[in-house]
Amino acid sequence: MPKRTDIHKIMVIGSGPIIIGQAAEFDYSGTQACMALREEGYEVVLVNSNPATIMTDTKIADKVYIEPLTTESVSRILRQEYPDALLPTLGGQIGLNLAIALAKTGILDELHIELLGTKLEAIDQAEDREKFKELMQDLNEPIPASKTVNTVEEALEFADEIGYPVIVRPAFTMGGTGGGMCDNKQQLQEICANGLDLSPATQCLIEKSIKGYKEVEYEVMRDSANNAMVVCSMENFDPVGIHTGDSIVLAPTQTLTDREYQMLRDCALKLIRALKIEGGCNVQLALDPNSYEYNVIEVNPRVSRSSALASKATGYPIAKMAAKIAVGLTLDEIINPVTGTTYAEFEPALDYVVAKIPRWPFDKFPRADRRLGTQMKATGEVMAIGRNAEEAIQKAVRSLEIDEKDLISQEARDASDDEVEDKLFHVQDDRIFYIAEAFRRGFTLEEVNELTKINVYFLDIIKHIVELEAELAHNVGDIEILKTAKYYGYSDHTIGKLWDMDEDEVRSLRHENKILPVYKMVDTCAAEFESHTPYFYSSYDEENESIKSDKPSVLVIGSGPIRIGQGVEFDYATVHSVKAIQKAGYEAIVMNSNPETVSTDFSISDKLYFEPLTLEDVLNVIELEQPFGVIVQFGGQTAINLAAGLEAHGVKVLGTTVEDLDRAEDRELFDQVINNLGLKQPIGKTATTQEQVMECAHEIGYPVLVRPSYVLGGRAMEIVNNDAELEEYLSHNAKAEIDHPILVDAYLEGYECEVDAICDGKDVLLPGIMEHIEHAGVHSGDSMAVYPPQSFSKDVKDQIVEATKKLAVALKCIGIMNIQFIIHKGEAYVLEVNPRASRTVPFLSKITGIEMTQVATQVILGKSLKELGFESGLYQESKQVHVKAPVFSFSKLADVDSFLGPEMKSTGEVMGSDFTFEKALYKAFAGANMLLPECGRVLFTIEDKDKNVVLPLAERFAKIGYRIFATKGTAEFLRQNGLHATKVSKIGEEDSNNPAIIKLLMNNEVDLVINTMSHDQEMSSDGFVIRQTAIEHNIALLTSLNTADALLRALENRSFATESL
Amino acid sequence: MKRYLVLEDGTVYKGEAFGADCQTTGEVVFTTGMTGYQEAVTDQSFANQILVFTNPLIGNYGVNLDDYESLQPNCRGVVCREVARVSDSWRKQDTFDNFLKQMNIPGIKGIDTRALTKKLRVHGTMKGSLIDPVDDLKHAFDQLHATVISDRVVAQVSTKRPYPNPGSKRNIVLVDFGAKHSILRELAKRDCNTIVVPYNTTAEQILALKPDGVMLSNGPGDPKSVPSAIEMVKEIEKHLPLFGICLGHQIFALANGADTYKMKFGHRGFNHPVREIATGRINFTSQNHGYAVKPESVDTNELIITHREINDNTVEGLRHKRYPAFTVQFHPDAAPGPHDADDLFDDFMHMIDHRKEGKSNA
Secondary structure, eight states, X not given: OOOOSSOOEXXXXXXXXXXXXXXXXXXXXXXXXXXXXXXXXXXXXXXXXXXXXXXXXXXTSSEEEOOOOSHHHHHHHHHHHOOSEEEOTTSHHHHHHHHHHHHHHTHHHHTTOEEOSSOHHHHHHHHSHHHHXXXXXXXXXXXXXXXXXXXXXXXXXHHHHHXXXXXXXXXXXXXXXXXXXXXXXXXXXXXXXXXXXXXXXXXXXXXXXXXXXXXXXXXXXXXXXXXXXXXXXXXXXXXTTSOGGGSOEEESOSSOOHHHHHHHHHHHHHHHHHTTOOEEEEEEEEEOTTSSOXXXXXXXXXXXXXXXXXXXXXXXXXXXHHHXXXXXXXXXXXXXXXXXXXXXXXXXXXXXXEEEEEEOGGGTOTTSOOBOSSSOOOSEEXXXXXXXXXXXXXXXXXXXXXXXXXXXXXXXXXXXXXXHHHHHHSOBTTHHHHHHHHHHTTOOHHHHHHHHOOOHHHHHHHHHHHHHHHHHHHSTTOHHHHHHHHHTTOOHHHHHHHHTOOHHHXXXXXXXXXXXXXXXXXXXXXXXSOOOOOEEEXXXXXXXXXXXXXXXXXXXXXXXXXXXXXXXXXXXXXXXHHHHHHHXXXXXXXXXXXXXXXXTSTTTSSEEEEOOOSHHHHHHHHHHHOOSEEEOTTSHHHHHHHHHHHHHTTOOBOSSXXXXXXXXXXXXXXXXXXXXXXXXOOOEEEESSXXXXXXXXXXXXXXXXXXXXXXXXXXXXXXXXXHHHHHHHHHHSHHHHHHSOEEEEEOOOSEEEEEEXXXXXXXXXXXXXXXXXXXXXXXXXXXXXXXXXSSOOHHHHHHHHHHHHHHHHHTTOEEEEEEEEEEETTEEEEEEEESSOOTTHHHHHHHHOOOHHHHHHHHHTTOOTTTTTOOSEEOOOOSSEEEEEEEOOGGGSTTOOOXXXXXXXXXXXXXXXXXXXXXXXXXXXXXXXOOOOSSOEEEEEOOGGGHHHHHHHHHHHHHTTOEEEEEHHHHHHHHHTTOOEEEEBOTTOOOSSSOBXXXXXXXXXXXXXXXXXXXXXXXXXXXXXXXXXXXXXXXXXXXXXXXXXXXXXXXXXXXXXXXXX | OEEEEEETTSOEEEEEEEESSOOEEEEEEEEOOSSOHHHHHHOXXXXXXXXXXXXXXXXXXXXXXXXXXXXXXXXXXEEOSEEOSSOOOTTOOBOHHHHHHHTXXXXXESOOHHHHHXXXXXHOSEEEEEEOOOSXXXXXXXXXXXXXXXXXXXXXXXXXXXXXXXXXXXXXXXXXXXXXXXXXXXXXXXXXXXXXXXXXXXXXXXXXXXXXXXXXXXXXXXXXXXXXXXXXXXXXXXXXXXXXXXXXXXXXXXXXXXXXXXXXXXXXXXXXXXXXTTTOOEEEEEEEEEEEEOGGGOOXXXXXXXXXXXXXXXXXXXXXXXXXXXXXXXXXXXXXXXXXXXXXXXXXXXXXXXXXXXXXXX
């Protein structure tokens, strides 16, 4: 069917801020969708609250609204834009939920706006547990047997009927609190009784456990003509029991016979047809490893994380096709963009294997609960492609950018046999390293299978890697073994480690013996048809297919997996850099390892290498492509860390030289620069031993800021107030101390701000200054920030501009850099310089209209700012006020303290823009899902030292109609000052006169918690428990009084004054 | 142990031997299916061919007794990138390696199968041999060039004697040109009482069995190499409902005046989208053929082209205008491959029933 001509203007809803479970994949799908719709000639209006994305670029849609994703705000846009249709299935769960909510308000009917793609009933059928169950019964498709019970007896009876093990899921408890797996009657009795107790409805769902089943996913598509097809099948390495987002995944399925594969394919197609989905859909299935029994686990009636992975794994652009289907096109009339010669109605055939490994944030949260289960905990993922599974897995492991560069983990090596067994059985993020260790210790495949339930074929992949490790170790320098090891994905680094050689020596040995990688094309059809996809992966096979073009090229290094501190912003910068390179007449080549992002869409660059971002892998591509140079400023710390190694191998690093990068990153060299320029910075010292750290702290005087050197996102950075806290810090971070020195800085009270500057060596352009709302001490990535600054005098701004200019020129910055300042008593102190694009680049680019990455890239390629039409200095400030607010994923990560400090904890951000600061603040809070009632209830649990600061805040809350709760001391203090404050009893001091604090939270009797109890770092401490409880019950929580002040400003702006005459 | 794959264009691929310890020569073809290596190897349509798997990981789940498509496969050799060291499946009864040994099929692994596939795509299918490593390859090439690979292999793979596959409903005669078990499974699923007859069974012999319908099976090689079957179809179609698959489809076309040709590298895999012209419905189909029906040769007074491959427009289905007969180029019986078109068997049953009713009403 041809595309529809009765609609012209389409609104696309994005997925909002990045949180665990909803990451960059929706930037990728949304961007693809918008581009596809515009390609078909439709006018596209986009709404998303996330400024860090490509999709919110003005070039992606005809109109872009960076506004909160609430029915209120989107309704306002609908009334302004009158689109003909709304496409809700590409913005993740948030976008879908919002569309449903909008439909319920009636506005879509009122304005005659049609929902494109999948119909609402279908969405409902897939999402609503009961309706889904009904549909499955109608279709005769099995789902795990389940029953809602109100008594233990009922539960036991049902369990007898369906057999153990069963899962108990208490109704209406957050995150399944109180539930669990029961292997026998006794356990069920216990857990169910407890679950019923905890459930406010005294209700539990008893479900048959299918733990240990094979978990298989199908990405399916269907069009309005009922054509349906499978784009990609994927099989989880980890059997059912671990969230698929936290599982290692291989594509295509590897252990299914054709009979099983086709049986599940039939089921997936039956479901997508029954749900009448028009677009993409994800079907998760569980297959008994010992029979043909299977269960449908879940259907996602929209594009998802898995569809992004499937798109990258096959080359088939699911979101783009889904958008075209939504406007009426059918699969058999859309040309397959990969081959260019076949139709989109084509089930890709793979001639390689893909491995995905999740990237978890536990390096940032050493105290977090690392066990994996039904709640996803990963922030991102990596993908690797190989001609064998060993290769794909090893490439994926080294793409993770964690401490382990291979499957040899020192921690696992040091573990006892019992610990290894325990790690195999109780799944944590690091299980794969322990599987390798188990084989190293002689565990058999059967033993490991018994403990892990992982398919023996999969386990043997790891075993094979370990066997090769031993062979390598026993045959140092053997060229045949080197060849085999490379073929199975071993890195030069690991071989060097086993051969007691330098990575470079291994590299030379390889070169001498012509052991070089070739690059194979991803073409969706296993070479059956001629294709021209510029999408490649390396392997140590025979024929190379990637041919260097005659055009001079520039290589851009991407930023790898999404993690805390290095998010989608860097992908934004990578993509923009590519565009500028192309405009400058070069061929742009991208290397990256992240399947979720826009930069790994092969249509973005001239050539895409889906590869790990290690020195070896980058050098290999450079050897083939011989680019004119490499750009490292936009790929976050990942790319910057590669700069020195690249230069050492004779690669031209474009822009700021490696020497100058080092001057910005090396503390002592940097201090010299600061001193030479006569700039101010907080006193800082470097210590390499425990004793030295103490000495430094005493010399500087408490409070001090301590952190290991060379880190990103403030990992392991803390403010300490006294010797005891410092000792505690050192005991937790001893490991960091041995490898790297520890930095000790004076902690100055004051306002923080940051600037991104573009410098051509002479002139320096500052697109804008962003003032942080929280005082120093909260990581810049976790601070709210406002542009333009609201509290800086002209003098302060001038100081900032001058210091920035001096620093940029002195550091010989060519390209972009980021400087953080603290304004202490009217004077600007330099906190740190990052000689690369920072996470504020997309935000500032969008609000100032200067495409900073593109300007910086042009400068890197040799243009001057003057030639590009820019003056030196601060760019004129806009009339609008823009506020950035961080968004956190604490509810997904048990045992992570939500108290904000110098260590970054947020996973995403939103932007609120308006003509006054207060309104912009309000929108930012709304976007961050911190919408508070106009009259509500606030609970103060604060440090004694903060009492005086709290008083004016409490007064203001009272004035706008908030009821105030506070712990004893604070309540009395507020009462003494004439406020009505309700006393609540502390944990462990419950009395009958006052409500207990935890109960208050558990019953959702407050709307907001302000908690500044920070210095009790133990998980059992009151502060921690209060914060944790607030998060579990979805109660707004602020741990900084500055944020509370900002929130009040936003609320006050909306409420009426209530003054007596 | 090393082994070489030599191609008639002079290329040598060096790899590791697995499977049977013997040398072989055949037509080298590739299949793009990602599952079902056991079904593929046992498919008689691969008779006299050396099968290249584009999927690099083969053997992962072993082999089992249920998934044979014939019990004595005639596939000449197997070319893989990787063969699993360990395989795991609840149905596994043997490893792929052992199975090939038992079937006396040699294999070679460690080959850049993607490069090989591209070569076959560009140059078309060609002859090749799996040989033991030798220093002087001239002899090997001479032998390879001298070897004539017969396209007349139906006689070799067809059953020598009729045999029944009992059921209690419709009586079907299946003419075996190298039939896959999957066709028998589909018929059995519909409780047909099937008699499988040799490829050269005459129309009279078939009619004497008084079946309700006749099926023409798939099979290897050139349809023109079985003239007796063409003659048989010319007669049979006048009397009985007829359903043909793959080689059976080509024989049916020839019987009705159309012509066939050898394709450059054929269709082997199961992601081929096929459009049913009347309804626009598209199915993903399992395919394995090196010959096809020339579209311009189809006499539109006699036949209707019912199906086409959507990418290269190959004739994928034919129906007779006057007789209750239809055929498809692909495998609705799948195995390996998608089940999208298995309702064609139901159509055949309806056709039989309809005719029966027609008769009883007459």
